[in-house]
Amino acid sequence: MELMNLLRTRRTYRRFDEDRQVPGEVVDEILEAARYASSAANKQPLTYVVVQDPKKVREVFGYTKWAAYLPAEQGQPREGERPTLFIGVVENLDRNQNCDTDAGLAISNMTLAAWNRGVGSCMIGACDKKALSEMFGLTEKQVLHTVVAFGYPTHESHIVDIEHPEAPDAVKYYLDGNRDFVVPKRKLADVVKYL
Ligand SMILES: Cc1cc2nc3c(=O)[nH]c(=O)nc-3n(C[C@H](O)[C@H](O)[C@H](O)COP(=O)(O)O)c2cc1C
Structure with missing residues (x-):
């Protein structure tokens, strides 16, 4: 792959x-x-x-x-x-x-x-x-x-962007309607600082 x-x-x-x-x-x-x-x-x-x-x-x-x-x-x-x-x-x-x-x-x-x-x-x-x-x-x-x-x-499992990082459940994975996992990930802009 x-x-x-x-x-x-x-x-x-x-x-x-x-x-x-x-x-x-x-x-x-x-x-x-x-x-x-x-x-x-x-x-x-x-x-x-x-x-x-x-x-x-x-x-x-x-x-x-x-x-x-x-x-x-x-x-x-x-x-x-x-x-x-x-x-x-x-x-x-x-x-x-x-x-x-x-x-x-x-x-x-x-x-x-x-x-x-x-x-x-x-x-x-x-x-x-x-x-x-x-x-x-x-x-x-x-x-x-x-x-x-x-x-x-x-x-299956796939990642989605976290839109509201301050929300209390922002990082919690969950199951969608097909019982597939959805995994929220913080956006690059929220985790990277360029000097
Ligand atoms: C150090 C570590 C410990 C973990 N322990 C568990 C665990 O005990 N049970 C479980 O179901 N998942 C466990 N996980 C899986 C995490 O929940 C999972 O990595 C996270 O939700 C993000 O999902 P992803 O691996 O698909 O990115 C662990 C992951 C890591 C890195």
Whole structure:
């Protein structure tokens, strides 16, 4: 896909075709993309836990929260709509204690590589990290940064300009009449200052 088009359409997806697995070669490409990401002092402190076994995916799903701006019946994927793959992003503190930017870059690469192959994703910060760390067998030197959900989306998502940035609900995404996500983004003029 052409780069700007890829960036514009790589949105957060929250409903998937649960019957369609992400093929191994695409999973490999997603992980390879994470490996290509820049890293502070090139310390490469991140490692990845891949969960694709349907039973384990269900277990991870149970520890995740979706679409906080929406009522659960609209935002939470239902049975049959759930992701088929989770990748846990793990910070290894013995390599670097400050992994946040590294993690953001790796996750960005992963979600873009996935979307380039038609696989949608949702980064999940709101998850039970204690339970997941236990499930993933993390040591005391390892901290779970995030889990990222993947699958083939069954809805669309598009961005719209925020016309009234001061309105209290200005940044809240919502569903349109087709149950597609609409994601308000601040206009360039509202976020850029030229000196
Ligand atoms: C750090 C971070 C944490 C997030 N955590 C969650 C989450 O726990 N659950 C969820 O449904 N979406 C989560 N998201 C997705 C955001 O809600 C989404 O990026 C935002 O609404 C903008 O939509 P877009 O990604 O399509 O631009 C997270 C995104 C980021 C960057």
